[in-house]
Amino acid sequence: MNRFSLGSLPTQSSQTAARRKLVVGNWKMHGSLALCREAVPALATAGNAQVEIILCPPAPFLGEVARLAAGTALASGGQDVAELASGARTGEWSAGMLAELGCRYALVGHSERRQHHYENDALIAGKARACASAGITPIVCIGESLHERESGETRQVLCNQLDWLLTTPHWRNAIIAYEPLWAIGSNRPATPELAQETHAFIRAYLASCDPAAAQQLPLLYGGSVNAANAAGILAMPDIDGVLVGGASLQIQAMQAISATACALSEQPARLRLAA
Secondary structure, three states: OOOOOHHHOOOOOOOOOOOOEEEEEEOOOOOOHHHHHHHHHHHOOOOEOOEEEEEEOOHHHHHHHHHHHOOOOOEEEEOOOOOOOOOOOOOOOOHHHHHHOOOOEEEEOOHHHHHHOOOOHHHHHHHHHHHHHOOOEEEEEEOOOHHHHHOOOHHHHHHHHHHHHOOOOOHHHOEEEEOOHHHOOOOOOOOHHHHHHHHHHHHHHHHOOOHHHHHHOOEEEEOOOOOOOHHHHHOOOOOOEEEEOHHHHOHHHHHHHHHHHHHHHOOOHHHHHHO
16 A cells, blocks of 8 residues: 555646756667677767766677777666576576676666566565665666556556565665556657656655655656657656667667757756747
8 A cells, every 4th residue: 555645646846856867778689789889889979967878788788888888978787687696597697797797777677577577566676676786776667557547547556666666775776767568669659748747746756755865866758769759758857868669779869869868958947848
């Protein structure tokens, strides 16, 4: 059970903190060494002081990405991580191993892991804890299905997922990515206004635990993000970045999304919303 009435939470941001913007490219099980060698140099200078670009290639390519990105501002991340530091877990890798490769981030709880690998909220919270212990920032993915959205269960689903994260001691150092399942790979992303409403709710729920931390914690949107819709999404006051799927395999699209984030990062919030 949640700690208070969900209906009492606001759906519009009451204040805007100065938060950095993040553009995270999740290649999923796509890509090649050749693409790594083309993408890393192209994206190495795509960010600025307020915008960080993070590339999450398949695990076999992480070493090459780290080698190519050494000395640049481009960050790398794993697409998953085990909840244990070591053990008899064939086919898995620990957060410490990612850290040795130079990774600073790891996706945790992506909807495809929840769906195809039956990962639950308790396991995902364990993975977030493992990341924190190894100095890796977890990007914790949460989101609802189309049925849950249409049944009016979105808030309850998100709160249940967040409650597990809030049991971890270092949740304040995490990044949360809202990825509605019905928008992923569907060419029907949430409208910027709907995404903002949900992000404002997430931030308000986190603020019930720690208002200051909630204002500083980055919230990302993921779900059919591309170069055409990124500006509208990134202009929203509670959306601090995007988790890009298929479009992240297109270097020009990633450059365009990154450029949009950089341009918006240099504008006051009131001008972003008026644009």
